[in-house]
Amino acid sequence: MNFAYAPNTPFEKKALHDINASIKSGSYTAVIGHTGSGKSTLLLHLNGLLKPTEGTVQVGDTLITSETKGKALRNVRRNVGIVFQFPEHQLFEETVEKDIMFGPLNFGIPEEEARARAHELIEMLGLPKEVAKKSPFELSGGQMRRVAIAGVLAFNPSVLILDEPTAGLDPQGRREIMELFERFHKEEGLTTVLVTHSMEDAARYAEHVIVMHEGHAVLDGPPEEVLTDAEQLAMYRLELPRSVRFQRDFERLVHHKLPKPALTEEQLAVMIAELAKEMGEPK
Amino acid sequence: MREVLSLDGVSFAYETEEDVFVQAVQDVSFTVRDGEWVSIVGHNGSGKSTLAKLMIGLLFPATGSVNVFLDPLTEDNLWVVRSQLGVVFQNPDNQFVGATVQDDVAFALENNGVSYEDMQIRVKEALSDVGMSGYHNHEPHHLSGGQKQRVAIAGALAMNPKILILDEATSMLDPQGRSEVIELITTLRSTTGLTVISITHDLEEVLLADRVFVMNQGKLAASGTPTSIFEQGTKLQEHGLDLPFALRLSQLLRHTGMPLVGDHMSEKELVNELWTSHFNK
Numbered sequence: 138m139n140f141a142y143a144p145n146t147p148f149e150k151k152a153l154h155d156i157n158a159s160i161k162s163g164s165y166t167a168v169i170g171h172t173g174s175g176k177s178t179l180l181l182h183l184n185g186l187l188k189p190t191e192g193t194v195q196v197g198d199t200l201i202t203s204e205t206k207g208k209a210l211r212n213v214r215r216n217v218g219i220v221f222q223f224p225e226h227q228l229f230e231e232t233v234e235k236d237i238m239f240g241p242l243n244f245g246i247p248e249e250e251a252r253a254r255a256h257e258l259i260e261m262l263g264l265p266k267e268v269a270k271k272s273p274f275e276l277s278g279g280q281m282r283r284v285a286i287a288g289v290l291a292f293n294p295s296v297l298i299l300d301e302p303t304a305g306l307d308p309q310g311r312r313e314i315m316e317l318f319e320r321f322h323k324e325e326g327l328t329t330v331l332v333t334h335s336m337e338d339a340a341r342y343a344e345h346v347i348v349m350h351e352g353h354a355v356l357d358g359p360p361e362e363v364l365t366d367a368e369q370l371a372m373y374r375l376e377l378p379r380s381v382r383f384q385r386d387f388e389r390l391v392h393h394k395l396p397k398p399a400l401t402e403e404q405l406a407v408m409i410a411e412l413a414k415e416m417g418e419p420k
Numbered sequence: 421m422r423e424v425l426s427l428d429g430v431s432f433a434y435e436t437e438e439d440v441f442v443q444a445v446q447d448v449s450f451t452v453r454d455g456e457w458v459s460i461v462g463h464n465g466s467g468k469s470t471l472a473k474l475m476i477g478l479l480f481p482a483t484g485s486v487n488v489f490l491d492p493l494t495e496d497n498l499w500v501v502r503s504q505l506g507v508v509f510q511n512p513d514n515q516f517v518g519a520t521v522q523d524d525v526a527f528a529l530e531n532n533g534v535s536y537e538d539m540q541i542r543v544k545e546a547l548s549d550v551g552m553s554g555y556h557n558h559e560p561h562h563l564s565g566g567q568k569q570r571v572a573i574a575g576a577l578a579m580n581p582k583i584l585i586l587d588e589a590t591s592m593l594d595p596q597g598r599s600e601v602i603e604l605i606t607t608l609r610s611t612t613g614l615t616v617i618s619i620t621h622d623l624e625e626v627l628l629a630d631r632v633f634v635m636n637q638g639k640l641a642a643s644g645t646p647t648s649i650f651e652q653g654t655k656l657q658e659h660g661l662d663l664p665f666a667l668r669l670s671q672l673l674r675h676t677g678m679p680l681v682g683d684h685m686s687e688k689e690l691v692n693e694l695w696t697s698h699f700n701k
Contacts, residue, residue, distance in 0.1 A: 172565050172594045275436065277465050305510070305591055307463040307621050308662030334594040374596055379665045379687075386691050391699035402665065406672035413678060413698045 138192030140178060152178045154352045156192075160345070165322055165329045167339035167360075170349030171374045176332050179349060180298050183330065184217035185210035196296070215244055218294030222301045224285035228273040233259070233284050236273050240292045251291070258287040262317065279310045286314075290321065296328040297321070303338075315342065340364050340378040340400040348373055365398045380405045421453040424583055424615050425475065429484035432470055444470040446638040447484070452583075457609060457616045459626045459646075462635030463660025468619050471635065472587040475617070476507050489582070503532065506576025510588040512568035513561075521547070521563075522556040525575045532579070546574040549611075550604055566597025570604055577608075584608075586618040590625065598622065623664045627685060634659055651683055666690045 140153040153175050160166050170176045181187040182194050185201055188210075194201040196213045221227070230236035234255050241251035259269055262283040268276060273284050282302075289297070299318060303311040319342055322329045333339055339346055339360065346363040348356035350373040356363045364370070367377050367385065377385065380399040388394055393412060399405035430448045433441040445467045452458050462468045473479040474486050477498045485492040488501045509515055518524030525543045534542065547553050550570040560568060569589055576584060586605075590598040602625050608614055618625065626632055632649045634642040636659040642649060650656065650667055657663065663671075666684045674680060681697060684690035 171596055279464055305588075307660050308623075309657075309660040310464055336595075376595060380669075383665070383669065383687055383691065386687065387694065390691055390695045393699070402669050402672055406669060406676055409694065410673060410676035410678050416699060 138182070138189035138194055140182065140187060141190045144190045152352055153182075153189075156354045158347055158354050158357055160328065160330060162328055163326055164345050165343050166331070166345040166347065167343035168330060168332045168347045168349060169334070169336065169339050169375065171334075174349040174373075175352040176349040177300060178352075179354075180219070180300055180330065180332050183296070183298055184219055185213040186219075215292065216294055217296040217298060218289040218292065219298045220286055220289050220300065220302050222304050224289070224302075225273075225278065225281035228281060228285055228288075231272060232270050233264075233273050233276070234269040236284060237287045237291050240288055244292050246292065254291055254293075255287070258290055262287050263313075279306060279313075282306070282310075282314070286317075293325075294327070296330070298330045298332070300332045301334065302331070303335075318342075336364060336376060336378040337380070340380065348375065350374075360400055361398045364400070384408075421455060423451050423487075424454050424489060425617070426451040426487045427471075427474070427484065428487065430474060430481040430486060431483045432474060432479060432481050434470075443638050445474065445481075448635075448638075448640045449484075450633055450640060450643060452615060452617060454582075455609075455613045455615055456631065457605075457629045458618070458631050458633065459629035460617065460619045460633045460635060461621070461626060461661055462641075466635040466660065467638040468635045469587065470638075472507075472585060472619050475585060476505055477502065503579060504582045506573070506579060506581035506584045508569065508572045508576055508584070508586050508589040510591055512565050512572060512592065515572050516560040516568070519559065520556065521552065521558045521560060521571050524560060524571060525578050528575060528579050542578045542580075543574075546578040547571075549577055549608065550574040551600075564597060565593040566600035569593060569597065569601050573601070573604065573608075581614075583615045583617060586616065586620070588619055588621070590620065590622055598625075602628065623662055627664060634661070636660070647685055650685060653683075 138153065138156050142150045142152055156179065168176045168179060178187065182189060183196065188201055188203050188205055190203055197216060199209050199213050228236050230239060234252065237255035237258060238251040241254060242248065256269060259266065264280060264283055268280065273281055276284065303314050306314065315338060318329065321327055331343065343360055346358065346360050347354055348363060355373055356369060364378055365381050370377060380402045384395055384399045384405055395408040395412060399408060427448050427450055430445060432445040433443045435441055460468050460471060470479065474481055477493050491497060493501055516524055517527050522543050525546055526539050529539045529542060547556065550573050552567065552570055552574060560571065563571065590601050593601065605616055606628060609616060620626060627646045629646055631643060632646050633640055634649060641659055642652065650663060653663065664685055666687045666689065670680055670684050670690055681693055684693065
């Protein structure tokens with residue numbers, strides 16, 4: 138598919154060039170690329186907020202072309218939830234409960250069901266029960282973000298798209314939110330697409346990585362391949378994940394290879410310790 | 421070295437809609453000396469952003485005092501003091517006022533009645549200092565995040581401040597933008613001796629600072645050199661902070677039963693120890 142802003146006008150600006158990619162149902166995909174690489178434009182196509190200028194985007198059974206109209210798009214949006222960057226900026230209701238219920242009610246889910254789901258989500262996201270009746274604006278930043286995420290999960294999307302979901306959070310908040318999505322991904326059998334700057338998060342959570350650069354999908358494959366090729370990544374102004382970088386430096390120095398790429402520091406520690414054992418502990 | 425900024429028993433509470441006071445900063449005292457690079461860290465809600473607002477006089481303490489160049493900051497001397505402080509905030513898109521890069525850098529100069537000739541020289545110098553010469557007539561929205569923050573820093577530098585305060589200035593940037601800004605600060609410090617106070621979550625940036633102040637629940641929980649702070653390990657994690665990669669990996673290796681001689685802040689140190697004590701045979 139191709140996408141241009143303001144096509145066929147003097148202001149036409151091509152944003153995506155000849156993208157061919159597929160995301161498997163139930164998979165966890167990371168889309169990485171530096172600022173301006175087209176990754177946010179790409180994700181807007183995944184729930185019909187943008188339509189391709191040329192080519193097609195297929196989401197489930199729905200085929201989206203430049204001609205696709207509202208009804209079909211509504212069906213796509215019903216199934217694909219997007220957590221935008223700084224989602225807490227989109228909170229607006231009087232109470233947390235109402236805010237979480239807004240999406241489901243809009244999609245025609247009965248009020249009692251929507252309320253029950255809201256309360257369930259408040260608990261699942263680790264928020265205190267009392268917040269249900271509070272104004273979302275009285276909560277802390279981290280809590281507000283959880284409420285906004287609950288609002289997306291509330292209509293039970295089968296695909297969850299996350300655009301830099303941890304931007305602006307402290308390290309602990311980042312970890313908690315990422316673990317939360319990991320849990321939802323597994324427990325609810327979601328298809329998850331994470332748009333991120335963090336090579337470490339892509340390495341830790343994703344089983345499929347797409348690298349965007351200047352509107353092209355330049356690399357596409359499992360993290361063990363895509364995230365270990367320092368030269369290729371550098372061409373797209375990206376760095377190796379830290380654990381992979383350390384592994385490379387370590388292997389160069391000790392002249393031994395670890396059995397597989399270390400996508401997390403935990404894997405790295407285990408492999409280094411095993412290698413040390415094999416070589417015999419120092420006297 | 422002489423003191424440039426200090427907090428003396430500073431407390432501050434916000435009033436909520438229900439007339440409840442929330443203590444954001446509680447009895448905080450510290451001193452920043454001339455030419456120092458200080459990092460202030462803490463989890464979201466630890467009080468560090470309130471601290472930034474107190475240091476630049478957007479808020480005034482309920483008790484205690486904020487002293488800039490040994491004078492307590494008051495509403496009367498606020499404008500004089502602020503002319504000595506450069507401040508760069510988190511969101512590069514919220515702090516642009518000019519239609520072009522040079523207009524933006526000139527904004528504060530114009531407000532302070534600097535002459536046109538002088539302005540031209542200072543804008544040119546400031547943009548050159550941040551590595552953005554040649555971008556004078558660029559429109560801000562065509563710049564990358566890192567470039568925008570460098571222009572924001574140029575705007576602050578044009579006023580020749582003694583102290584540069586960065587309030588999470590790199591937290592919305594991608595890794596490349598972050599490195600650009602951190603590299604710039606390192607260079608500026610070696611060329612100008614500027615005092616830098618940086619509120620940040622970025623551990624690699626913290627490692628470059630001279631001293632670190634850790635905020636937790638509105639209080640100053642710890643202060644010291646980056647090494648001495650990170651040596652506290654798990655205690656830091658209780659404050660909602662992370663540890664540098666090399667230190668986390670050292671801990672994980674110890675858990676597997678591998679003896680290590682010391683704690684390692686840098687990856688180079690750790691890989692070297694692994695080599696010398698475990699694999700060099």
